[in-house]
Amino acid sequence: MSINYEETANKIKLLAHPERLRILDAIRRESECVCHLIALLNKPQPYVSQQLSLLRKAGIIEDEKDGLNVYYRLADREIANWLDDILGEVVDEQPEMSQHKKLVTCPCPKCETEAEVMVEPMFAQ
Amino acid sequence: MSINYEETANKIKLLAHPERLRILDAIRRESECVCHLIALLNKPQPYVSQQLSLLRKAGIIEDEKDGLNVYYRLADREIANWLDDILGEVVDEQPEMSQHKKLVTCPCPKCETEAEVMVEPMFAQ
DNA sequence: CTATTATATTCAATTTTTTGCATATTGTCA
DNA sequence: TGACAATATGCAAAAAATTGAATATAATAG
Numbered sequence: 001m002s003i004n005y006e007e008t009a010n011k012i013k014l015l016a017h018p019e020r021l022r023i024l025d026a027i028r029r030e031s032e033c034v035c036h037l038i039a040l041l042n043k044p045q046p047y048v049s050q051q052l053s054l055l056r057k058a059g060i061i062e063d064e065k066d067g068l069n070v071y072y073r074l075a076d077r078e079i080a081n082w083l084d085d086i087l088g089e090v091v092d093e094q095p096e097m098s099q100h101k102k103l104v105t106c107p108c109p110k111c112e113t114e115a116e117v118m119v120e121p122m123f124a125q
Numbered sequence: 126m127s128i129n130y131e132e133t134a135n136k137i138k139l140l141a142h143p144e145r146l147r148i149l150d151a152i153r154r155e156s157e158c159v160c161h162l163i164a165l166l167n168k169p170q171p172y173v174s175q176q177l178s179l180l181r182k183a184g185i186i187e188d189e190k191d192g193l194n195v196y197y198r199l200a201d202r203e204i205a206n207w208l209d210d211i212l213g214e215v216v217d218e219q220p221e222m223s224q225h226k227k228l229v230t231c232p233c234p235k236c237e238t239e240a241e242v243m244v245e246p247m248f249a250q
Numbered sequence: 251c252t253a254t255t256a257t258a259t260t261c262a263a264t265t266t267t268t269t270g271c272a273t274a275t276t277g278t279c280a
Numbered sequence: 281t282g283a284c285a286a287t288a289t290g291c292a293a294a295a296a297a298t299t300g301a302a303t304a305t306a307a308t309a310g
Contacts, residue, residue, distance in 0.1 A: 003213070005146045005147050005150075008211060009142050012211065013138075015137055016135075016137040018133075019130075025128065035257090044301080046258075046301075047298095047299070047300075050258085050259085050299085052257090052258090065306095067308070086137065138267095158286090159286070175288085178288070190277090193277055193285060194286070
């Protein structure tokens with residue numbers, strides 16, 4: 001069981017990229033749809049799709065299609081562990097501190113639901 | 126305490142390289158001299174020195190000079206932990222399985238000592 | 251079928267990294 | 281001092297990664 005340095009280096013190489021790290025951090029709790037990630041990175045859609053493609057082809061993430069939308073999630077627990085090591089454990093944030101706040105304008109079904117949940121209390125009082 | 130993805134990516138980038146991983150793996154138990162690493166990688170001396178220079182300038186490894194020889198070691202425990210995560214924990218090997226076997230021809234003082242230690246029992250019986 | 255929306259692919263230009271090689275530096279010994 | 285041995289540095293060529301932008305595909309609604 002000796003180490004394959006080439007293979008290991010290639011895997012890490014894909015993690016050593018700021019936007020890809022941002023993507024991986026975003027999906028490591030639960031899967032997120034591409035439109036989320038586009039809003040989060042604030043980059044052109046083809047750019048985001050390219051990064052997703054690299055990660056997918058390397059077996060780091062997996063996609064799940066739902067109509068027009070595509071959701072991405074980490075491929076396995078090993079990747080999740082690597083991310084925990086590199087980015088720190090996932091912290092459960094307060095709603096008002098949530099990174100999702102800036103994604104509320106995303107038009108995907110999931111976001112619209114979340115937006116309602118967050119907006120309703122404001123009109124309730 | 127939000128994550129700086131650029132900085133994190135830059136740190137990992139230097140680890141995402143097969144020869145540098147090999148170097149780091151070699152020095153993570155204890156410091157090793159450059160001539161060791163040249164023998165281990167089987168690469169030209171300037172090549173190895175360049176990789177060491179990159180790692181040194183990034184604060185990943187530290188050097189310790191002893192006459193003509195230079196020994197390198199990991200800079201801190203955080204790096205060691207990253208390596209444990211990426212390469213697995215250090216396994217204490219049997220002498221006959223040791224990676225050091227192939228380094229015995231290295232001319233540095235440390236190696237000559239190790240060579241004696243290994244050779245003597247063969248003549249003792 | 252056509253239009254639209256979400257996402258993917260392709261490809262070339264740019265930028266960065268890697269590598270090879272010549273040369274420089276530094277310490278030691280005679 | 282001069283010669284040698286171990287290591288470092290500088291620089292250019294080659295290779296690889298990144299990015300931007302045009303275009304393609306696929307699902308859905310009408």
